[in-house]
Every structure is written in C-alpha cells, then in structure tokens.
Amino acid sequence: MHEEMIGLTIAGLGVLGLSCQWLAWRMKLPAILLLLMAGLIIGPATGLFNPNILFGDLLFPLISLSVAVILFEGSLTLNFDEIKNVRRNVKSIVTVGAIITWMITSAATHYLLDFSWSLALLFGSMTVVTGPTVIVPLLRTVRPQAKLANILRWEGILIDPIGAIFVVIVYEFIVSSSTVHSLEVFGLMLLVGLVIGGVAGWLLAHVLRRHLLPEYLQPFAVLALVLGVFAGSNALESEAGLLAVTVMGMWLANAKGVNIQHILHFKENLTILLISGLFLILASRIQVADFHALGWGALTLFAVIQLVSRPVSIFVSTMFSQLEVKEKLFLAWVAPRGIVAAAISALFALKLSKDGVEGADLLVPLTFMVIIGTVVLQSLTARPMAKLLGVAEPSPKGFLVVGANDVARNIALALQKYDCRVVLTDSNWDYIRSARMAGLETYYGNAVSSHADEYLDVIGIGHLLAITPDKHFNAVAAMHFESDFGSRNVFRLNGRRHNSGLEKHSASQAHNGAALFGEDISYKKLASLINQGGEIKHTKLSDNFTLEDYYAQYKSSQLIPMFAVDPKGYIYTYTVNDEFVVKAGWTIVSLIKEVKAQEDAKTDA
Structure with a gap:
C-alpha cells in the first residue's frame, strides 16, 4: 500500500x-x-x-x-x-x-x-x-x-x-x-x-x-x-x-x-x-x-x-x-x-x-x-x-445546575425543599467542596465534557439551570443538554444585552435555552444582592393573599421571582415569557433584598 x-x-x-x-x-x-x-x-x-x-x-x-x-x-x-x-x-x-x-x-x-x-x-x-x-x-x-x-x-x-x-x-x-x-x-x-x-x-x-x-x-x-x-x-x-x-x-x-x-x-x-x-x-x-x-x-x-x-x-x-x-x-x-x-x-x-x-x-x-x-x-x-x-421514571422534575458558586448553591438549596433531585456541577474544587458541605449532590468536572456524558448521573433530572459568571459557557451548556431535557426545560443566565448591532458576537438564541429569571438578570446582579443580605424566600399564596398582594408587599424591596411551585409540587421557572398562571395554593420562590428598613432609617435621620 x-x-x-x-x-x-x-x-x-x-x-x-x-x-x-x-x-x-x-x-x-x-x-x-x-x-x-x-x-x-x-x-x-x-x-x-x-x-x-x-x-x-x-x-x-x-x-x-x-x-x-x-x-x-x-x-x-x-x-x-x-x-x-x-x-x-x-x-x-x-x-x-x-x-x-x-x-x-x-x-x-x-x-x-x-x-x-x-x-x-x-x-x-x-x-x-x-x-x-x-x-x-x-x-x-x-x-x-x-x-x-x-x-x-x-x-x-x-x-x-x-x-x-x-x-x-x-x-x-x-x-x-x-x-x-x-x-x-x-x-x-x-x-x-x-x-x-x-x-x-x-x-x-x-x-x-x-x-x-x-x-x-x-x-x-x-x-x-x-x-x-x-x-x-x-x-x-x-x-x-x-x-x-x-x-x-x-x-x-x-x-x-x-x-x-x-x-x-x-x-x-x-x-x-x-x-x-x-x-x-x-x-x-x-x-x-x-x-x-x-x-x-x-x-x-x-x-x-x-x-x-x-x-x-x-x-x-x-x-x-x-x-x-x-x-x-x-x-x-x-x-x-x-x-x-x-x-x-x-x-x-x-x-x-x-x-x-x-x-x-x-x-x-x-x-x-x-x-x-x-x-x-x-x-x-x-x-x-x-x-x-411500571419501573419507568415519571416525568423527571429534578434540576441539573451548571455552576456551584454562591448563587448556584443558594438556588439549589431552595429547590431541594420541594423533594426533587438537584445536582451541581463545576470544575472549581472549592465550590464543589462548599456545596458538599452544604449537603448538596455534586459532580466535580465540566458538565459538557465527554466524561460527564458517561458518568454524570441525570436520572430523575429534567431541567437545566446554567448559573455561571460566563454567559457564553451558560449558552454552551444549554445547547449541550437541549437534546436531553428539551428546549422548554433548559435555562441559562444571560446578562444584560447591549444594542451593539453586532449579532456575530452573540450566541444564537434558537437553541441556547430561555433566559433564566429574565434577559437582564446576570450573575453579577444575583451575586450582588446575595452579598448585600438578599435571601431566597418562599411565600405561599392564598385567596386572602394573592399575587398582587405579594408584589405590593415587596414594592419597596428588590425582588427577583425565580420559581413558582404548584400544589402538586411541580416547579415552574420564571423567564421572560412565562407560560404559567400563578393561583391560590401556589408558592412563589424569589430572591428578595428588603430595603424598607434602610429607607426608614434615612427618614428618621
């Protein structure tokens, strides 16, 4: 030859x-x-x-x-x-x-x-x-x-x-x-x-x-x-x-x-x-x-x-x-x-x-x-x-969280309250160690690597949350897992969009998942609120306390709705275009930084 x-x-x-x-x-x-x-x-x-x-x-x-x-x-x-x-x-x-x-x-x-x-x-x-x-x-x-x-x-x-x-x-x-x-x-x-x-x-x-x-x-x-x-x-x-x-x-x-x-x-x-x-x-x-x-x-x-x-x-x-x-x-x-x-x-x-x-x-x-x-x-x-x-997994409601940073850990701990499997992935060992100490399930490695394709256990998981400071990696992770979870169940932090007109510098919006919590919600914004004392709070609505009452209560606070949980325990994720209607009996999960006390202090002064 x-x-x-x-x-x-x-x-x-x-x-x-x-x-x-x-x-x-x-x-x-x-x-x-x-x-x-x-x-x-x-x-x-x-x-x-x-x-x-x-x-x-x-x-x-x-x-x-x-x-x-x-x-x-x-x-x-x-x-x-x-x-x-x-x-x-x-x-x-x-x-x-x-x-x-x-x-x-x-x-x-x-x-x-x-x-x-x-x-x-x-x-x-x-x-x-x-x-x-x-x-x-x-x-x-x-x-x-x-x-x-x-x-x-x-x-x-x-x-x-x-x-x-x-x-x-x-x-x-x-x-x-x-x-x-x-x-x-x-x-x-x-x-x-x-x-x-x-x-x-x-x-x-x-x-x-x-x-x-x-x-x-x-x-x-x-x-x-x-x-x-x-x-x-x-x-x-x-x-x-x-x-x-x-x-x-x-x-x-x-x-x-x-x-x-x-x-x-x-x-x-x-x-x-x-x-x-x-x-x-x-x-x-x-x-x-x-x-x-x-x-x-x-x-x-x-x-x-x-x-x-x-x-x-x-x-x-x-x-x-x-x-x-x-x-x-x-x-x-x-x-x-x-x-x-x-x-x-x-x-x-x-x-x-x-x-x-x-x-x-x-x-x-x-x-x-x-x-x-x-x-x-x-x-x-x-x-x-x-x-x-009768041994097939029902519609999986768990979450794969790409990122084990402070923001991701707080969100994962909030989701765990609803009896669903939550797995955090990260290549930063310090983040993984902190997550494990908090009692969270982790995978140490890159979520889009071939090793993860073989060894990352996603049984019971049906949603992806890409929560890293790198919005481009978030988009890559969303595209990678779209075939596993479906485009409707893949979400990523996006960050503020700049009207530069240069589309060639932006990831395609067709297959990189919905913007998590909204187009203008960035990792930096979430981390800043948490560092300033913001907390993820769970509030149950009723006939006497409606969604309007909820927003009115936190009118003077910084509030970012994250998830809505129906009476059966299914978790809906807030994006730009929410396709669910929150009613009495639902629970709203939001990141809230109350500022009323600070304003009162300024008024008294």
Missing part, C-alpha cells in the same frame, strides 16, 4: 469515527452500534478496508495497548469510598451474578455450537461485561427509576476491569499444559500484576502529590507509564499487563491528596479515539463466512444469553434483596455488551489462533453477534419494557 493511501485511510477512519460518534449523540443511541455498522460496511460488505494489510504485524500490539489504556481509564473511576455506598445487590451482581452468567453461557456455547470446553469457558468469560459506554446512553433514553438506573450504571463501571481480569485468568488456564502449571502461571501473573501495578500506582501518586511534574506534562507522563507498565508486566509474565494497569488505575483513583481530574479528562478523550478506532478496525476484520460458520446455533445461544443466563443470574444474585419482582425483571432484560468484550475477544482470538487452537477465529464474530444483538434489541425494547413493568 502506498504511503499516500495509508495516510488517507487512517485519516478516513478518524473522520468516520467522528461521524458515528456525532450521529449517535444526535440520535441518542450508543455510539458502539453505529461504529459496528460502519466497520461492517467498510470491511466485509464492501472490502474498502482491510486492517490486516494496513497494520500487518502491528495490529496485535496496537489492540493490546489500546485495551490497556481503556482498562486503565475505567479503573480510574473505581473509588473505594463510592463503592462502599453501592447497594449490596450491585456487589452480588458483579460477583455471584457474573459467575452464574459465565457458567450458563459457557455450557450453552459448548453444547449448541460444539465448541471445546476451553473455548466455551473463554467465550463465557468475555460476555459477562457490560460497560458504561453502552449502559449510560441507554439509561438516558430509557429513564428507569433512579434505583434501577444506579444499579445498572455501577454494574457497568465495576464489571469492566473485573471481567477483563476474569478473561485473563481463564485464558491462562487454557494455555497451560497442566493444572499444576496453570496454578503456577496464575499465581505468577497475580504476583507480577499486583506488585508492578501497585508500585507504579504508588510512585505516580507520590510524584503527583509532590508536584514533581508540571501539570502540562502529567497526562503524557501517565500515558507513557501505563504503556510501560503494561509492556513490562507482559515481558515478565504473559498477560499480567492488563491486571497491572487495572491495579495501577485503582491505586491512583484512591490515593489521598491527588487530583486526577485533568488526567481523567485527557484519558477520556483518548479513550473515545481508541474506542472509535478499535470498533471500526475489529468490525472490519470480520468475514461474512464467519457468521455463516456459526449457523443457527449462534442465534439460539443469543436467546439463551438474553432469556436464560442474565435472568437467572439477576434473580439468584438479588435473592435476598429488597427489589421487587418487576424491578428484577427489568434488570434481567438490560445488559448490553460493549467495547471490552469486543476488544478482548479480538485480542485473545489472535493469541489462540497463533497458538493453533481450533475454532479460535470464531470467537470474534460470535462476540460481535452478541454485542450487536444486545445493543439493538435492548435499545429498541428497554423503554417499552420499563413502561410495561
């Missing part, structure tokens, strides 16, 4: 991956689905792209290193303090449930497809993982009850590294020549992975804590160390690298006094690139003949995975939980497979094929069949299933 064609092909993969990611965002679908379809089109369907020819001997190392980075990024989210608060049934699902899924799937693979027990056990271990890259987009569309959404979300986060380690362990037992040797290899792999991963994690945490690296070098240093740890561990003991990078990431995630947010943001961007590239490459390697070779037994196996192994694992692992039967049925239906299953299947299929293991080349098409089947089926049916079972 000519150098020009190589460069053009790689650039084309990037553009195609970006297009799939963007379309998935617009259509509210898991990106993996469109990436798989695109890979199948450019590969087996048209023959436009052959990764074996393009990458040659580099294909196997590239897949290995990509999986290592993806697993490391996933392990960076495993904070032990958060895991302690996860419900017991989540822990049961990722342990007892995973083992049950593995056993049933392995047995079905052996008997239905006539796979050897070793290959069947390996395939069973590959298909226990779900992953946040497929679960989170699905949950945003389905919107099940918060309890079920949290269970599925945490299962996806925890099962990725656990499942990867599980696959490595099964693989080591397969390639070993005897049981004793298998135990020796297994023990050595654990020793190398735990020691090197732990030492690397401790060393990196020490360097970051002591600020021995400038901030701009930290993401690059972490990436270099991850690749070095992975390759070095594999050199000492084959396949110990995946365990090592997972342990390293978990150590760093739980290190005290280490801020890993900027590292995590870098890794999430890199992970999106790797996921897009991997799915296109792996899907394009599949041959149509491979699917024909699987036969009808593969479809029967998929039915067993969807209708038998997952339900049995859920009902057994949650046997002693407080979950209702309808909740267990929903959890039993939703378990889409993702990137780790695809990447690891390709990784170990290559290894086993090189070792001459018969049937290893069928692992990849079989895994992709499960991925495509679960993503398509569950994307189409999860929402109707949730409604049928």
Whole structure:
C-alpha cells in the first residue's frame, strides 16, 4: 500500500469515527452500534478496508495497548469510598451474578455450537461485561427509576476491569499444559500484576502529590507509564499487563491528596479515539463466512444469553434483596455488551489462533453477534419494557445546575425543599467542596465534557439551570443538554444585552435555552444582592393573599421571582415569557433584598 493511501485511510477512519460518534449523540443511541455498522460496511460488505494489510504485524500490539489504556481509564473511576455506598445487590451482581452468567453461557456455547470446553469457558468469560459506554446512553433514553438506573450504571463501571481480569485468568488456564502449571502461571501473573501495578500506582501518586511534574506534562507522563507498565508486566509474565494497569488505575483513583481530574479528562478523550478506532478496525476484520460458520446455533445461544443466563443470574444474585419482582425483571432484560468484550475477544482470538487452537477465529464474530444483538434489541425494547413493568421514571422534575458558586448553591438549596433531585456541577474544587458541605449532590468536572456524558448521573433530572459568571459557557451548556431535557426545560443566565448591532458576537438564541429569571438578570446582579443580605424566600399564596398582594408587599424591596411551585409540587421557572398562571395554593420562590428598613432609617435621620 502506498504511503499516500495509508495516510488517507487512517485519516478516513478518524473522520468516520467522528461521524458515528456525532450521529449517535444526535440520535441518542450508543455510539458502539453505529461504529459496528460502519466497520461492517467498510470491511466485509464492501472490502474498502482491510486492517490486516494496513497494520500487518502491528495490529496485535496496537489492540493490546489500546485495551490497556481503556482498562486503565475505567479503573480510574473505581473509588473505594463510592463503592462502599453501592447497594449490596450491585456487589452480588458483579460477583455471584457474573459467575452464574459465565457458567450458563459457557455450557450453552459448548453444547449448541460444539465448541471445546476451553473455548466455551473463554467465550463465557468475555460476555459477562457490560460497560458504561453502552449502559449510560441507554439509561438516558430509557429513564428507569433512579434505583434501577444506579444499579445498572455501577454494574457497568465495576464489571469492566473485573471481567477483563476474569478473561485473563481463564485464558491462562487454557494455555497451560497442566493444572499444576496453570496454578503456577496464575499465581505468577497475580504476583507480577499486583506488585508492578501497585508500585507504579504508588510512585505516580507520590510524584503527583509532590508536584514533581508540571501539570502540562502529567497526562503524557501517565500515558507513557501505563504503556510501560503494561509492556513490562507482559515481558515478565504473559498477560499480567492488563491486571497491572487495572491495579495501577485503582491505586491512583484512591490515593489521598491527588487530583486526577485533568488526567481523567485527557484519558477520556483518548479513550473515545481508541474506542472509535478499535470498533471500526475489529468490525472490519470480520468475514461474512464467519457468521455463516456459526449457523443457527449462534442465534439460539443469543436467546439463551438474553432469556436464560442474565435472568437467572439477576434473580439468584438479588435473592435476598429488597427489589421487587418487576424491578428484577427489568434488570434481567438490560445488559448490553460493549467495547471490552469486543476488544478482548479480538485480542485473545489472535493469541489462540497463533497458538493453533481450533475454532479460535470464531470467537470474534460470535462476540460481535452478541454485542450487536444486545445493543439493538435492548435499545429498541428497554423503554417499552420499563413502561410495561411500571419501573419507568415519571416525568423527571429534578434540576441539573451548571455552576456551584454562591448563587448556584443558594438556588439549589431552595429547590431541594420541594423533594426533587438537584445536582451541581463545576470544575472549581472549592465550590464543589462548599456545596458538599452544604449537603448538596455534586459532580466535580465540566458538565459538557465527554466524561460527564458517561458518568454524570441525570436520572430523575429534567431541567437545566446554567448559573455561571460566563454567559457564553451558560449558552454552551444549554445547547449541550437541549437534546436531553428539551428546549422548554433548559435555562441559562444571560446578562444584560447591549444594542451593539453586532449579532456575530452573540450566541444564537434558537437553541441556547430561555433566559433564566429574565434577559437582564446576570450573575453579577444575583451575586450582588446575595452579598448585600438578599435571601431566597418562599411565600405561599392564598385567596386572602394573592399575587398582587405579594408584589405590593415587596414594592419597596428588590425582588427577583425565580420559581413558582404548584400544589402538586411541580416547579415552574420564571423567564421572560412565562407560560404559567400563578393561583391560590401556589408558592412563589424569589430572591428578595428588603430595603424598607434602610429607607426608614434615612427618614428618621
């Protein structure tokens, strides 16, 4: 292949991956689905792209290193303090449930497809993982009850590294020549992975804590160390690298006094690139003949995975939980497979094929069949299933507040009084810490980042309030969440508009949300009133105290109406064009700075 064609092909993969990611965002679908379809089109369907020819001997190392980075990024989210608060049934699902899924799937693979027990056990271990890259987009569309959404979300986060380690362990037992040797290899792999991963994690945490690296070098240093740890561990003991990078990431995630947010943001961007590239490459390697070779037994196996192994694992692992039967049925239906299953299947299929293991080349098409089947089926049916079972979230009335500054915290505390979920997001740690000390739920990070797209839990939330001093960022946040909450439920602080006539300097008004509390209400104005003693007050109207009486009472005060709460507890937000009528029984929430006392003092003087 000519150098020009190589460069053009790689650039084309990037553009195609970006297009799939963007379309998935617009259509509210898991990106993996469109990436798989695109890979199948450019590969087996048209023959436009052959990764074996393009990458040659580099294909196997590239897949290995990509999986290592993806697993490391996933392990960076495993904070032990958060895991302690996860419900017991989540822990049961990722342990007892995973083992049950593995056993049933392995047995079905052996008997239905006539796979050897070793290959069947390996395939069973590959298909226990779900992953946040497929679960989170699905949950945003389905919107099940918060309890079920949290269970599925945490299962996806925890099962990725656990499942990867599980696959490595099964693989080591397969390639070993005897049981004793298998135990020796297994023990050595654990020793190398735990020691090197732990030492690397401790060393990196020490360097970051002591600020021995400038901030701009930290993401690059972490990436270099991850690749070095992975390759070095594999050199000492084959396949110990995946365990090592997972342990390293978990150590760093739980290190005290280490801020890993900027590292995590870098890794999430890199992970999106790797996921897009991997799915296109792996899907394009599949041959149509491979699917024909699987036969009808593969479809029967998929039915067993969807209708038998997952339900049995859920009902057994949650046997002693407080979950209702309808909740267990929903959890039993939703378990889409993702990137780790695809990447690891390709990784170990290559290894086993090189070792001459018969049937290893069928692992990849079989895994992709499960991925495509679960993503398509569950994307189409999860929402109707949730409604049928009565576990769909009712119209969400919670608020996502972009900003955790003084103004945002005061508004969030006022909203919390009405039994709705309120989450504040900010990249300023001091603001986040103050919000947490006030008892508010927070997300530390940029609300419009790709990390937030995966890990920001918006279950129960149906409104956005962008309350930062930067009105341009408020507009960006409003546009970002318009597809999630709808244009009628997205609000942002705007600030005073200047009649400069230069529209090119202003954000478009079509998709950046309604002006919160009015066009001329800016962050500066709200902050000034609060700093001068203004308070957010709640006043209930009645037949004897009407809205007119309310305005008359505060005629001499500075008053900014913010929200109106109807008798059923639904919260309406004041904007320029209010489309609701406040009546008796409603509650008005306003920022009020009373000035009457000051005027009386001046009169007496």
